[in-house]
Amino acid sequence: EDQVTQSPEALRLQEGESSSLNCSYTVSGLRGLFWYRQDPGKGPEFLFTLYSAGEEKEKERLKATLTKKESFLHITAPKPEDSATYLCAVRISNDYKLSFGAGTTVTVRA
């Protein structure tokens, strides 16, 4: 059975304290791995797509990496505005829907 697991469930950081979020997946035929950010009461906001092992993408303080079994979202020197729930999703070959993990809720204290 295809699965997407995110850890930790929650992460509390001090402003400037870098950390990483993990998304592990067990799927056949990965077609793409997606990272979204979701603020309370809003829809998910697209961050990155990764397609092959070894690929990396960066945006401001965020960097996403991909291996054959997992993806990491690194947050460097976070600020309070980085507080959100970060969702990981996968799409497999011959399918169009996204399968989501449960998310990691990040809280950054000033």
Add this chain to the structure above:
Amino acid sequence: GAGVSQSPSNKVTEKGKDVELRCDPISGHTALYWYRQSLGQGLEFLIYFQGNSAPDKSGLPSDRFSAERTGGSVSTLTIQRTQQEDSAVYLCASSFVAGGRGFTDTQYFGPGTRLTVL
């Protein structure tokens, strides 16, 4: 440009009533998706449209749920005889095409409709 819009933003209904939720995708996006987000369940897929056709309805939880899309644009998700377990946030997303790669594959989400069934 305008993103995905959904209406209403909030809907409170009584058990047994029918509800309609609307989604306006990004202009030019041919693929449209409905997802549901419940506490403790995460985001789950409901149905996907390519144009006005729905090749994948596998996520619809029961025959009380139906959806249509007209003119390759607006979509309506209808829930008949609502039950308390239908309470959730219903999210719509659209992408330029389905099954592409790069920017064409990215699904952009609307703000959602929060449905509460009393």
